[in-house]
Amino acid sequence: MITLMDFYADWCGPCKLMAPIFAELEKEYEGKVEFKKVDVEANGDVAVEYGIQSIPTFVIVKDKKEASRKIGGMPKEVLKDWIDSNLK
Numbered sequence: 646m647i648t649l650m651d652f653y654a655d656w657c658g659p660c661k662l663m664a665p666i667f668a669e670l671e672k673e674y675e676g677k678v679e680f681k682k683v684d685v686e687a688n689g690d691v692a693v694e695y696g697i698q699s700i701p702t703f704v705i706v707k708d709k710k711e712a713s714r715k716i717g718g719m720p721k722e723v724l725k726d727w728i729d730s731n732l733k
Contacts, residue, residue, distance in 0.1 A: 647731055648679040648706040652697045654686050659718035660701045666721045670728065678728060705731045 651667050653660035671680040685692040685700060695704055695711065703724070705713045713731055715724070 646677065646679055647712070647728075648681060649728060650681045650683055650695070650704045650706065652683045652685050652692055652695070652700055652702040652704070654684060654700055657700050662718050663701050666724060669721065670725060673725075674728065677732065703727075707731070 649670075651660075651663070653664070667680065667682070670678075674680070683691050685697060695702075699716050701716070701718065703715045704711055705728070713727070715727055
């Protein structure tokens with residue numbers, strides 16, 4: 646199983662736009678993908694560990710290692726295609 650991490654902040658406009666998309670995909674991929682939201686202000690250490698410099702940033706983790714990342718807001722289908730490509 647892969648993990649999709651969403652690095653965000655409550656004050657971030659694009660992060661707010663992505664939140665419902667992230668929630669929808671969490672339901673669609675239940676049992677296939679683990680979804681984690683990481684508030685960069687509350688979890689600064691994790692953000693530093695992953696080298697987060699811009700939000701929203703989405704990171705896919707496979708076998709405890711970063712496999713891929715996307716930065717910025719995007720349409721649901723783009724995020725979904727990216728997840729699918731990492732499930733192969």
